[in-house]
Amino acid sequence: MTPAFPTLDALRATTVDLPQGDAEAAAAAAARQKILTKPPGSLGRLEDLAIWLARWQGRPIPRLDRVEIVVFAGNHGVTARGVSPYPAEVTSQMVANFAAGGAAINQLAGIAGATLRAVPLDLDHPTADIATAPALTEGEFLDAVSTGANAVTPGADLLCLGEMGIGNTTIAAALCAALFGGDGDAWVGRGTGIDDAGLVRKAGVVDEAVSRHAATDPLLLAMRLGGRELAAILGAVLRARRIGVPVLLDGFVCTAAAAPLARLTPGALDHCRAAHVSAEAAHRRLLDALGLTPLLDLEMRLGEASGAAVAVLLARAAIACHTGMATFATAGVSDRPE
Secondary structure, three states, rough: OOOOOHHHHHHHHHOOOOOOOOHHHHHHHHHHHHHHOOOOOOOOOHHHHHHHHHHHHHHOOOOOOOOOEEEOOOOOOOHHHHHOOOOOHHHHHHHHHHHOOOOOHHHHHHHHEEEEEEEEEOOOOOOOOOOOOOOOOOHHHHHHHHHHHHHHHHHHHOEEEEEEEHHHHHHHHHHHHHOOOHHHHHHHHOOOOHHHHHHHHHHHHHHHHHHHHHOHHHHHHHHHHOOOOOOOOOOOHHHHHOOOOOOOEEEEHHHHHHHHHHHHHHOOOEEEEOOOOOOOOOOOHHHHOOOOOOOOOOOOOOOOOOHHHHHHHHHHHHHHHHHHHHHHHHOOOOOOOO
């Protein structure tokens, strides 16, 4: 694989002067919404969703012929601290389950009309325990970012991102605490179902990690506190912006993975929508910090891009109305007078 980002400086350089999408396509989509046979704004956020897709696909009539779901998987040394009720080997087992078609995301991808790929990232070599050492070396971090960037298919109509990795809600909480402030108690949740004692332990690990790896550079924080799957999501989000592919972010971990880009460059996540707000305690707080409004609130907390896959159905509804409805003129329906 050719590294998409051979150095941190090269990666940082790609976060400036980001494309802003196709304003003309968005304006044309907005104009179409005004002449469809409905009161203005009556489809609410479905209208906004159609216009957003038009902007980032670069066409007034967006489409969803090629929807892709990519789930990145990584393992974390911090699991040895007892921050999850599941052992680290579950990550590999779930990747095998994805391949066999037995996971929730397989079923949801099917009904969403999306292709699904699982991308394991060096699962036999967990990251370092973030409470005692940086999670990744610079080379490991950049390799994972490049893997994520290279996983984005040019010409995709919509990209859904998700993750799998035992222990990664701890990683995400630490990264959020470092990026946005607050202690472990403010950012940790129960993840895959940890008990009260485990929750206290988890918050303590987050506090130790943030104290050890204090930095102002969001990319350094992502390298020191994150994980391979989080780095890959960051790379995929950045590459998607560069090539005009709109993105649906899944839950807490996926959103945390993209958050360093927003801290580096205002508006860096404009091509992204939050598919849902999960039941993980800090996800809503993170979305608020990023200015992202979730499309769904279903109390999901599975990960593996499950919420993003469900949100594809909303996107399809938005486009169905945008493309299929008659205009006032073609339907012979009287519009309201100006």
